[in-house]
Amino acid sequence: MIEVSKKCIGCSKCVPVCPFGAINMVDKKATMNEACNLCGACVQTCPVQAITITREKASSRDLSGYKGVWVYVELTETGDKGHPKKIKPVTLELLGAGRRLADELKEDLCAVLLTDKNHDYEKELGAYGADKVYLVEHDELFEYNTDIFSTVITSLVNRHKPSSMLYGATIQGRDLAPRVASTLYVGLTADCTALAIKDGLLLQSRPAFGGNIMADILAPSSRPQMATVRPNVMKAIEPVLGRSAVVVRESAKIDKSLRRVKVLERKIDHGTGAVKIENANIIVSGGRGMKTKEKFHQLEELSRLLGGVVGASRAAVDLGFKDKAHQVGQSGTTVSPKLYLSFGISGAVQHIVGMKSSDVIVAVNKDANAPIFNVAKYGIVGDAHEIVPKLIEALKKGK
Numbered sequence: 001m002i003e004v005s006k007k008c009i010g011c012s013k014c015v016p017v018c019p020f021g022a023i024n025m026v027d028k029k030a031t032m033n034e035a036c037n038l039c040g041a042c043v044q045t046c047p048v049q050a051i052t053i054t055r056e057k058a059s060s061r062d063l064s065g066y067k068g069v070w071v072y073v074e075l076t077e078t079g080d081k082g083h084p085k086k087i088k089p090v091t092l093e094l095l096g097a098g099r100r101l102a103d104e105l106k107e108d109l110c111a112v113l114l115t116d117k118n119h120d121y122e123k124e125l126g127a128y129g130a131d132k133v134y135l136v137e138h139d140e141l142f143e144y145n146t147d148i149f150s151t152v153i154t155s156l157v158n159r160h161k162p163s164s165m166l167y168g169a170t171i172q173g174r175d176l177a178p179r180v181a182s183t184l185y186v187g188l189t190a191d192c193t194a195l196a197i198k199d200g201l202l203l204q205s206r207p208a209f210g211g212n213i214m215a216d217i218l219a220p221s222s223r224p225q226m227a228t229v230r231p232n233v234m235k236a237i238e239p240v241l242g243r244s245a246v247v248v249r250e251s252a253k254i255d256k257s258l259r260r261v262k263v264l265e266r267k268i269d270h271g272t273g274a275v276k277i278e279n280a281n282i283i284v285s286g287g288r289g290m291k292t293k294e295k296f297h298q299l300e301e302l303s304r305l306l307g308g309v310v311g312a313s314r315a316a317v318d319l320g321f322k323d324k325a326h327q328v329g330q331s332g333t334t335v336s337p338k339l340y341l342s343f344g345i346s347g348a349v350q351h352i353v354g355m356k357s358s359d360v361i362v363a364v365n366k367d368a369n370a371p372i373f374n375v376a377k378y379g380i381v382g383d384a385h386e387i388v389p390k391l392i393e394a395l396k397k398g399k
């Protein structure tokens with residue numbers, strides 16, 4: 001419920017910030033009409049705190065009307081040389097996970113797209129599993145902005161009432177999802193590594209207590225159930241070409257004054273041009289078992305011959321074998337290459353969560369009981385210092 005108290009001074013500042021034209025000034029007092037969906041934009045703007053929103057207690061709410069699994073669509077910051085912005089891979093991965101959840105719930109899988117210009121994105125989103133695309137097209141959505149995007153998403157959620165909503169655990173998703181969650185007064189599970197349905201609820205799993213246990217989290221009394229998922233954790237489905245999603249166009253009146261942060265300049269660091277570990281198809285990774293920096297360097301050569309990049313366990317990073325940018329795992333990067341070769345890595349849970357969705361994992365370890373073998377497709381019990389040089393030699397001979 002939204003209320004305007006006697007403190008209202010009739011300044012009208014709330015009127016233009018309402019994205020849905022839901023506020024009129026009546027007798028010099030702000031009055032909300034039926035278009036109001038409690039997004040809270042006016043509450044933040046009121047200079048005298050005259051507007052308050054009282055939310056129903058979660059336990060007393062009827063949640064049966066909440067249907068649909070939603071995925072927030074993240075676009076690249078800019079297009080390549082005049083080309084349109086692209087849908088980020090994490091969105092396609094979330095659609096893959098969302099498809100499974102929606103099928104089990106017998107609900108629609110919906111993508112939520114906020115943009116200044118739609119470039120037939122529904123074709124790609126549909127091919128990757130979306131049934132519907134909620135599209136808000138507006139000039140003010142030309143780039144991500146916390147206030148504007150969270151206000152629009154909040155209002156869409158209030159209007160359509162999805163049962164769950166997934167975001168990438170990216171810089172943008174980690175900024176947006178908490179803002180939406182706090183405005184809607186619902187929970188948010190960050191950095192999920194697995195999602196499933198249990199008794200009709202979204203079962204959100206994530207490492208807890210330093211990764212020593214996996215916590216399973218349910219949100220039985222609030223909707224939508226919201227989670228962020230790291231890139232490379234879930235798998236996109238094989239796209240079905242020609243399968244397009246139904247577009248549901250949503251209107252939003254976005255006033256410029258909602259934009260409290262303005263981007264004055266954008267500098268893109270193109271780095272050294274080296275392949276980033278999260279995008280690599282082949283990763284040759286080493287751990288403490290490689291023993292010295294010099295021996296670890298052999299992995300560089302092996303990776304070069306295979307056309308891959310080098311990864312490292314945290315122990316290897318702590319020992320200075322490789323810098324942190326190469327660390328795979330919970331406090332490093334989550335990767336999902338086609339081939340992951342691991343040498344002298346034990347397979348601690350914090351490492352496994354960062355690489356277990358690789359297509360093929362090959363592990364070399366002296367210890368037959370090393371946990372890395374539980375996720376490896378091919379395991380070799382042996383000495384990495386003997387095996388790595390042999391592999392290098394064989395590759396050089398073109399075997």
Ligand SMILES: Cc1cc2nc3c(=O)[nH]c(=O)nc-3n(C[C@H](O)[C@H](O)[C@H](O)COP(=O)(O)OP(=O)(O)OC[C@H]3O[C@@H](n4cnc5c(N)ncnc54)[C@H](O)[C@@H]3O)c2cc1C
Pocket residue numbers: 210211286287288289290312313314315316327328329330331332333343344345346347348349350351354364365366367370382383384385
């Ligand atoms: C909050 C938190 C976050 C963390 N985040 C990460 C993370 O992001 N990434 C990560 O990797 N870890 C992370 N860790 C650390 C993690 O718990 C482990 O300590 C770490 O992964 C161990 O690295 P390792 O497997 O290289 O070393 P070890 O566990 O010491 O294993 C070395 C392995 O090498 C094998 N070995 C030894 N010699 C040879 C040889 N000659 N040939 C073949 N095998 C050999 C041994 O049998 C052993 O299995 C985190 C820990 C915490 C608490």
